[in-house]
Amino acid sequence: MCRHLAYLGPVVALGQLLSEPEHSLVRQSWLPRRQRYGTVNADGFGVGWYAQGDPVPARYRRAGPVWGDLNLVDLARVVRSGSVLAAVRDATLAGADGEAAAAPFTAGPWLFSHNGSVRGWPEAAAPVAAGLAAGELLQLAARTDSALVWALVLHRLRAGEQLGAALAGAVRELAEAAPGSRLNLLLTDGTAIAATAWGDSLWYLADAAAPRTVVASEPYDDDPRWREVPDRTLLTATRTRVELTPLGEKEHRE
DSSP states (O other): EEEEEEEEEEETHHHHHHHHSOHHHHHTEEEEEEEEOOOOOSSSSEEEEOOOOOOOEEEEESSSSSGHHHHHHHHHOEEEEEEEEEEEEEEESOOOOGGGGOOEEEEEEEEEEEEETTTTTTGGHHHHHTTTHHHHHOOOSSSSSHHHHHHHHHHHHHHHOOOOHHHHHHHHHHHHHHHTTTEEEEEEOOOOOEEESSSOOOOOETTTTTTEEEEEEESSSSSOOOEEOOOOOOEOOOSOOEEEEEEETSSSOO
16 A cells, blocks of 8 residues: 655665665655555655754655655755655545645654555544544544554553554554554654564565665665565564564564
8 A cells, every 4th residue: 555664774865765776665656566455656755864963853745646746856865864764655545634644654753654554444443543542533643544553553652662562562453453454564763663564565674784774665676685574573673683573472572
């Protein structure tokens, strides 16, 4: 339903991640190679990044297809960061939320993206939504399944859970309420990455010499070091390490 990417490593121009690679995220918006559901990701896009010394990320989002935004060309050429999360969107259902529905979603130091869909949306998610406070529901960024997934993850983060635990808990909760959902989640706080493979493709590139780690729906180039994450797996990573934990077998501790 979407393609997304998170990067931790040496400071680079956004274009080196988003548009310059042969199979970049921009290209994946119209020609993904490993997307299992949907073919074109033209319902919005976004990129979030961290500036040195500032824990709160900046963000740029638009409602239309990424290939039609000329402002992004200049932005990607001059903006540099060592921590980035970006996504291109294929909407679960048509709606009028515009760029508010485009990832990354953000609060405080966190950036978040959801690749997939909640099966039976919105009725199937009602029992899960009932566990959130009224104020949390009123603050939903958009009327979409991804916005609710983010609210569930954010609830856990604010309760003190680590990145990986917050994702794993939300995935288990949603999978029980709405079996058959696709829940590939991606989260960063600028220093670490957590992601889940649950129903769609997920890959990572670990380069300890750089040091850098890239986690993405699919490889953006043909570097042989890319590794696929097995389905039903939680990934946690920093610039120098990647850990994989089967979901459902045990709680992940960071």
